[in-house]
Amino acid sequence: MKQRILSGILMLPAAAFFYFGGKALILGMLAIALIGLYEFYKGWERAGSKPCPWIGYVAAVVLYGLGWFTLDQGLREVDFPQYLAWFFLVMLSSCTVLFRRKDHSLADGVITAFGAFYVVYFSYHVVLTEYYFHSAVWFIVLTAFGTDIFAYFVGVLIGKHKLCPDISPKKTVEGAVGGIFGSLLLCGIFAWIFNPEWLLPALMIGFFGSFFAQLGDLTASIFKRKMGIKDFGNLIPGHGGILDRFDSILFTGPFVYYFMCYYMLITEGTHLVGTV
Amino acid sequence: MKQRILSGILMLPAAAFFYFGGKALILGMLAIALIGLYEFYKGWERAGSKPCPWIGYVAAVVLYGLGWFTLDQGLREVDFPQYLAWFFLVMLSSCTVLFRRKDHSLADGVITAFGAFYVVYFSYHVVLTEYYFHSAVWFIVLTAFGTDIFAYFVGVLIGKHKLCPDISPKKTVEGAVGGIFGSLLLCGIFAWIFNPEWLLPALMIGFFGSFFAQLGDLTASIFKRKMGIKDFGNLIPGHGGILDRFDSILFTGPFVYYFMCYYMLITEGTHLVGTV
Numbered sequence: 001m002k003q004r005i006l007s008g009i010l011m012l013p014a015a016a017f018f019y020f021g022g023k024a025l026i027l028g029m030l031a032i033a034l035i036g037l038y039e040f041y042k043g044w045e046r047a048g049s050k051p052c053p054w055i056g057y058v059a060a061v062v063l064y065g066l067g068w069f070t071l072d073q074g075l076r077e078v079d080f081p082q083y084l085a086w087f088f089l090v091m092l093s094s095c096t097v098l099f100r101r102k103d104h105s106l107a108d109g110v111i112t113a114f115g116a117f118y119v120v121y122f123s124y125h126v127v128l129t130e131y132y133f134h135s136a137v138w139f140i141v142l143t144a145f146g147t148d149i150f151a152y153f154v155g156v157l158i159g160k161h162k163l164c165p166d167i168s169p170k171k172t173v174e175g176a177v178g179g180i181f182g183s184l185l186l187c188g189i190f191a192w193i194f195n196p197e198w199l200l201p202a203l204m205i206g207f208f209g210s211f212f213a214q215l216g217d218l219t220a221s222i223f224k225r226k227m228g229i230k231d232f233g234n235l236i237p238g239h240g241g242i243l244d245r246f247d248s249i250l251f252t253g254p255f256v257y258y259f260m261c262y263y264m265l266i267t268e269g270t271h272l273v274g275t276v
Numbered sequence: 277m278k279q280r281i282l283s284g285i286l287m288l289p290a291a292a293f294f295y296f297g298g299k300a301l302i303l304g305m306l307a308i309a310l311i312g313l314y315e316f317y318k319g320w321e322r323a324g325s326k327p328c329p330w331i332g333y334v335a336a337v338v339l340y341g342l343g344w345f346t347l348d349q350g351l352r353e354v355d356f357p358q359y360l361a362w363f364f365l366v367m368l369s370s371c372t373v374l375f376r377r378k379d380h381s382l383a384d385g386v387i388t389a390f391g392a393f394y395v396v397y398f399s400y401h402v403v404l405t406e407y408y409f410h411s412a413v414w415f416i417v418l419t420a421f422g423t424d425i426f427a428y429f430v431g432v433l434i435g436k437h438k439l440c441p442d443i444s445p446k447k448t449v450e451g452a453v454g455g456i457f458g459s460l461l462l463c464g465i466f467a468w469i470f471n472p473e474w475l476l477p478a479l480m481i482g483f484f485g486s487f488f489a490q491l492g493d494l495t496a497s498i499f500k501r502k503m504g505i506k507d508f509g510n511l512i513p514g515h516g517g518i519l520d521r522f523d524s525i526l527f528t529g530p531f532v533y534y535f536m537c538y539y540m541l542i543t544e545g546t547h548l549v550g551t552v
Contacts, residue, residue, distance in 0.1 A: 080356025088530040098498045106502040114386040222374045226382040254364040
């Protein structure tokens with residue numbers, strides 16, 4: 001418990017990146033993506049696969065680099081095709097892994113691409129959300145950590161019914177419901193203090209975002225279980241690696257971003273000028 | 277040889293889809309994507325994996341459905357975020373494959389997503405190119421088939437030096453160079469007849485596109501070799517399955533689309549109003 005709180009304090013630098021936003025956030029998220037990618041590929045290696053990590057690292061630098069150089073230029077119509085082009089190039093590079101036939105199995109190329117999409121592309125939505133929807137970026141953190149913390153304490157206090165003993169034996173139904181409540185509460189309080197007219201979308205994000213947070217957590221658990229590892233790493237004492245800590249954010253990031261896109265589109269008629 | 281020419285004639289319906297464009301092209305390409313996806317997943321099953329084909333089929337219908345309902349609405353600013361959201365949902369659905377732990381290995385989920393990206397997303401660039409850059413869609417066909425046909429005949433006539441005996445034993449260096457020449461020639465003639473001021477970009481597409489065509493062909497060959505199959509299917513007598521025939525187009529489609537995007541951006545200042 002003491003270690004858990006101590007490690008929580010170690011997460012403050014990440015909060016600083018979110019607070020400053022812009023290029024600080026790009027750098028911070030790039031660092032998280034690179035470490036996460038390292039951990040993810042290491043896990044696959046433990047499971048007997050041989051992805052090509054360098055393709056993932058270069059893909060991360062290129063994607064965050066695109067954000068660095070284009071996002072604040074206001075070239076909005078250029079932003080999206082370049083991300084689609086990035087996808088194509090990642091797929092293409094990953095296919096070239098297969099050309100070294102003797103060293104690699106067919107799955108290695110596929111895993112290389114998947115790692116880049118799962119860790120790099122998912123995490124990049126934090127940057128997209130901050131640039132397009134400004135303070136909505138906090139919903140990504142609040143849904144993820146609100147769910148995580150409340151699920152943990154509610155589960156410890158009153159947890160009785162197992163949620164999915166196969167995948168994550170300690171999780172309980174009570175904890176899961178507590179997580180949804182925590183996410184709702186934090187998002188609601190945040191909107192109530194900083195932007196009262198945003199209370200409705202904030203509560204919607206809090207509710208549905210919690211499902212994505214828990215899905216992200218469970219997905220990472222399955223990966224770890226199948227890879228035969230307990231944690232993705234040991235960067236943060238008591239909290240495992242970067243991926244163990246950011247597994248929920250990988251899923252709440254895209255959820256919040258697309259929710260905001262479509263919410264702005266429906267209420268304002270366009271998602272490109274949205275501000276919260 | 278006779279069978280090869282006969283099968284070429286069977287490809288005429290595909291040419292009709294390209295000629296009519298618009299919604300006919302969407303339907304035609306969707307059919308090709310669905311059959312290709314079926315063949316691709318079948319190949320993986322032969323190699324011992326168990327992807328979840330239905331996720332891929334639904335993903336195909338959703339992506340082409342997005343094209344059907346939004347492309348001719350002129351909602352250009354909506355187009356691209358929806359494709360990014362599609363990516364996220366495909367990744368998410370593929371991760372859920374892992375939740376049925378007892379039936380599926382870790383790679384099965386990854387392969388499910390990869391199939392959707394490789395077959396569905398790549399093939400969809402034909403539709404994107406036709407909607408945004410109109411007759412430039414023919415470059416996708418001309419680079420792919422120009423390369424294929426010229427590489428075949430030049431290889432048969434004067435081929436001596438093996439290109440990559442490990443991957444595709446019959447391919448020769450002479451054939452590869454002949455393929456580049458064929459692609460250049462067809463793209464050049466097409467531009468010269470229909471749009472002379474487009475000769476320079478057409479020749480650039482013809483030259484570089486041929487590399488993508490051959491890379492697509494070789495990538496499909498590696499897949500087949502590793503899966504232990506000769507052809508992806510036997511839909512077209514003498515030409516194998518749909519994927520055997522469209523393997524080059526999967527790579528020349530995205531290449532032509534992004535080439536046109538950036539070419540229009542550099543020459544016209546925007547890629548969203550491009551017409552050829």
